[in-house]
Amino acid sequence: MALSVYRVSELIDIVGEERASALLDTFCCSRNSDIKQFVRNKAIDFEKQGIAISYIVIDELEDSAVIAGFYSLALKVARIEMTCLSNSVKKRLLKFGQSFFESGDCFLPSVLIAQFGKSDIYSGLMRGSDLMDLAVSSVREIQTLVGGRFLFLECQDSPKLLAFYQKQGFATFGVRRSNADLEVSTDSTLVQLYRFVRPV
Template sequence: MSNFLCEKKQDIDYFLKKQAIRYEIQGLARTYFVIEDKTFDHISEIKILGYFTLSQKTLNIDKGISKTKIKKLTGFSNPREKNIPVFLIGQLGKNDKFRSKISGDELIEKAHFKIKEGQEKIAGRGILVECKNIPYLRNFYEKHNYIFIDKEYKKGDLLQYLKILNPEDIIEKR
């Protein structure tokens, strides 16, 4: 992990080096590495191209969200339950040293694949990401079919985006 570098987003670098192991041990999140597809003789030869961290979260449907948006998020126009179980992509980052070897699109698709494996075993309505209000981040998540959760945000709050998982995909497999 010491060879991982993300200068643009230092919180990505900090999380991996200072918090990921503690989150693993405490059962708060799982961190997955995307490594170069080669066989290695020594662990020092492993090239971490990127990583993502997954967790579970409960998304609270605030009163400030429109009924149309609530139906889209929950599947019900007037849900009894105002909390939705979701998978959280807590971290998603590429190693600056190997930026050309993996795209952000490939990295998020690997995270989606892991989440779908988990959804087969446990329930989860969608995938939540929380990001700073930066246009390229917003565009990135919207390109991957995440829906902006339009609610009241305070200054400095992270914006929330939700990607609805298709329950029919899981039911058909059973």
């Protein structure tokens, strides 16, 4: 495999919007229909509107290009309830965030992974940890420009998904109900996780 990472806007600059859109339409992720719909129908518009920046991981073959994976990033302030955290974790978070003592919450500037997934045809060829490494590399570039030390995401309440993200260094801090927002298109419970991203 010869994997390359392109921002959606960068890909449009190279091949034009029509060809970029046609390539995005080939992305299929049967494990998560929300990300498939996002890649095919929203990624270009969200990038144009500045809502989220999307990155395509492409396997550049001799005569074609195939999407191996996809992730989308956005700026976010994560609201973390401090009451259920240990004192050492509270101390660490408060070094990088702002506390509101009335509510007992910490507001933490973060980069949100809004979408994250591998293409079906690369499910056995590329590890999820490899895709996460690429996403974290992009996050470090963003943090160099705007600051922040944390990465934030929300996922479905699935033991397999949670185990994967925890293995990638994420810790759970809350849950929320979602209804047709940036992350998912259906009403569901989302588990909220964060991870410290060490600067290079």
